[in-house]
Amino acid sequence: MKVLVMDGVAEKGLAPLRQQPDIEVVIGNKMTEDELVAVIGQYDGLIVRSATKVTARVIEAATRLKVIGRAGVGVDNIDRNAATNKGILVVNAPDGNTIAAAELTMAMMLSLARKVPMACSKLKSGCWDKKAFMGMELRGKTLGVIGLGRIGSAVAKRAQAMEMHIVAYDPYISEEHAQKMAVELLSLDKVFEQADIITIHMPKTKETYHMINKEALEKMKEGVRIINCARGGIVDEPALYEYMVNGKVAGAALDVFEVEPCTENPLLQLENFIATPHLGASTEEAQINVAVDVAEEIVAALRGDLVKNAVNIPSMSPKLLAKVRPFLDLAEKLGKFQAQMLNGRLEKVEVVYSGELARYDVNPITTLLLKGLLDPILQENVNFVNAPVVARNRGITVVQTTTDNAEDYNNLITVAVYTNNGKRLLSGALFQGNDPRIVNIDGYRINAATSGHMLVVPHIDKPRIVGKVGTVVGDKDINIAGMQVGRIELGGKAIMVMMVDNIVPQCAMDELAKIDGVLEVKMVSL
Numbered sequence: 001m002k003v004l005v006m007d008g009v010a011e012k013g014l015a016p017l018r019q020q021p022d023i024e025v026v027i028g029n030k031m032t033e034d035e036l037v038a039v040i041g042q043y044d045g046l047i048v049r050s051a052t053k054v055t056a057r058v059i060e061a062a063t064r065l066k067v068i069g070r071a072g073v074g075v076d077n078i079d080r081n082a083a084t085n086k087g088i089l090v091v092n093a094p095d096g097n098t099i100a101a102a103e104l105t106m107a108m109m110l111s112l113a114r115k116v117p118m119a120c121s122k123l124k125s126g127c128w129d130k131k132a133f134m135g136m137e138l139r140g141k142t143l144g145v146i147g148l149g150r151i152g153s154a155v156a157k158r159a160q161a162m163e164m165h166i167v168a169y170d171p172y173i174s175e176e177h178a179q180k181m182a183v184e185l186l187s188l189d190k191v192f193e194q195a196d197i198i199t200i201h202m203p204k205t206k207e208t209y210h211m212i213n214k215e216a217l218e219k220m221k222e223g224v225r226i227i228n229c230a231r232g233g234i235v236d237e238p239a240l241y242e243y244m245v246n247g248k249v250a251g252a253a254l255d256v257f258e259v260e261p262c263t264e265n266p267l268l269q270l271e272n273f274i275a276t277p278h279l280g281a282s283t284e285e286a287q288i289n290v291a292v293d294v295a296e297e298i299v300a301a302l303r304g305d306l307v308k309n310a311v312n313i314p315s316m317s318p319k320l321l322a323k324v325r326p327f328l329d330l331a332e333k334l335g336k337f338q339a340q341m342l343n344g345r346l347e348k349v350e351v352v353y354s355g356e357l358a359r360y361d362v363n364p365i366t367t368l369l370l371k372g373l374l375d376p377i378l379q380e381n382v383n384f385v386n387a388p389v390v391a392r393n394r395g396i397t398v399v400q401t402t403t404d405n406a407e408d409y410n411n412l413i414t415v416a417v418y419t420n421n422g423k424r425l426l427s428g429a430l431f432q433g434n435d436p437r438i439v440n441i442d443g444y445r446i447n448a449a450t451s452g453h454m455l456v457v458p459h460i461d462k463p464r465i466v467g468k469v470g471t472v473v474g475d476k477d478i479n480i481a482g483m484q485v486g487r488i489e490l491g492g493k494a495i496m497v498m499m500v501d502n503i504v505p506q507c508a509m510d511e512l513a514k515i516d517g518v519l520e521v522k523m524v525s526l
């Protein structure tokens with residue numbers, strides 16, 4: 001396997017990748033989109049920072065690519081929809097540069113308050129000017145944090161040490177989190193009204209694009225100072241310029257710009273404007289942290305293991321993952337079983353999670369069930385990343401419900417698949433916590449393992465059927481490892497599940513189908 005590493009990701013952090021004997025690491029130089037399109041087909045993995053744009057064209061050309069890793073937080077340079085549609089996993093390293101970005105924000109805040117960069121450059125130009133650089137104390141001032149996630153929270157904590165009062169706007173975090181941090185959660189307008197300094201720590205989205213525009217600047221305090229170490233484009237730069245020139249904004253510090261690299265921006269001409277070239281994550285420590293994190297994720301993804309920081313699949317904490325993992329395997333097997341039992345065009349999938357399972361986030365379990373179901377029946381690659389999208393694109397309705405009542409089991413997954421020819425039902429459970437069993441097929445109770453080859457034979461409950469089926473299978477020199485028969489009522493319909501050591505050939509399947517009383521014959525391999 002080959003992994004292409006772009007954008008000067010720290011070599012020291014690539015050790016987890018370099019230690020893999022079957023993974024070749026290729027360090028790439030800066031490339032245009034066309035150059036990347038030309039080479040990407042050779043790679044199984046790609047690692048980038050923010051400079052390389054992983055566009056839909058690049059993804060289209062990435063015939064072998066399984067995973068894109070972002071050595072950092074922001075994934076706005078990666079076309080996630082294109083990656084998801086193609087079944088390419090996107091992972092990031094969200095924790096490694098939090099402190100670096102928070103510390104740069106503090107440096108910006110102190111620099112704005114005490115005009116350190118301006119005073120320094122004046123002195124270096126030969127001018128000892130004390131009067132021009134009267135500063136402002138941070139103690140007692142109100143800091144408005146917009147986006148109280150990892151970095152926003154780290155900034156709030158540090159600003160509290162400077163005896164600042166912290167207010168924040170973040171519609172997606174809980175009051176409880178804010179309370180624990182002793183931060184007052186307010187509406188956006190109230191933050192604009194109250195803050196002496198505003199610092200931005202949220203992703204660039206449709207919602208946040210140009211959030212700091214003329215209208216917002218109008219609502220802010222006279223003499224406000226603004227910091228953006230998050231993403232370019234959240235601040236409307238021409239509007240900021242106007243409000244700095246008219247004096248409403250006393251100072252601003254940007255580490256990120258709408259167009260990067262940025263060297264021609266009019267803001268750069270302003271005395272009270274501080275700029276750095278996207279340095280938020282640029283500390284030795286942060287770069288090693290993010291490189292190690294992303295390298296580990298790439299190895300896990302290429303080995304088919306579950307990753308911690310996927311951005312285009314449902315994510316789970318390691319604790320939850322440990323609990324849910326056996327159910328993920330069971331669900332994939334149930335999907336694969338159903339794929340081989342289908343008679344017709346798949347229209348709808350209904351999954352019911354019962355018992356202990358109902359307490360967990362079951363979305364990832366449904367995703368694996370869909371992967372198991374769709375991958376064997378479709379030409380295209382269906383995986384954990386794109387399974388829900390593939391189902392949606394094919395017009396397959398997916399319904400998922402949870403209930404506490406798991407009948408006689410601690411937990412139960414029941415999957416009903418509907419085709420133009422009817423419905424098929426299958427249930428599975430984990431016995432003693434980790435022993436996966438199939439416990440019901442089309443309403444017949446059975447107890448079968450979720451591995452190996454199985455001959456599934458719905459039939460009429462009458463003598464001489466089981467024997468005849470056994471004879472046909474035996475005549476093909478296929479060993480029968482075990483058998484289960486389930487029936488609902490004497491003499492009615494029943495189901496036989498015969499565990500066999502080899503796949504039963506089609507000619508024998510045709511012979512079995514002709515046995516009087518046999519209703520259907522299916523070969524299922526798990």
Ligand SMILES: NC(=O)c1ccc[n+]([C@@H]2O[C@H](COP(=O)([O-])OP(=O)(O)OC[C@H]3O[C@@H](n4cnc5c(N)ncnc54)[C@H](O)[C@@H]3O)[C@@H](O)[C@H]2O)c1
Nearest residue numbers: 074101147148149150151170172201202203229230280281
């Ligand atoms: N300058 C740099 O080099 C640098 C370094 C690291 C991270 N970043 C950027 O900093 C930003 C924050 O990173 P993080 O690790 O703290 O991310 P995070 O996901 O932990 O936090 C982001 C927060 O923004 C909030 N948010 C989302 N939409 C919002 C909205 N419309 N209004 C208000 N809040 C909203 C979220 O609820 C979340 O709490 C990201 O854009 C990241 O790319 C920049």
Ligand SMILES: O=C(O)[C@H](O)COP(=O)(O)O
Nearest residue numbers: 049050051072073074281
């Ligand atoms: O989102 C991030 O992690 C930062 O913007 C860092 O970007 P960089 O890796 O290009 O410095």
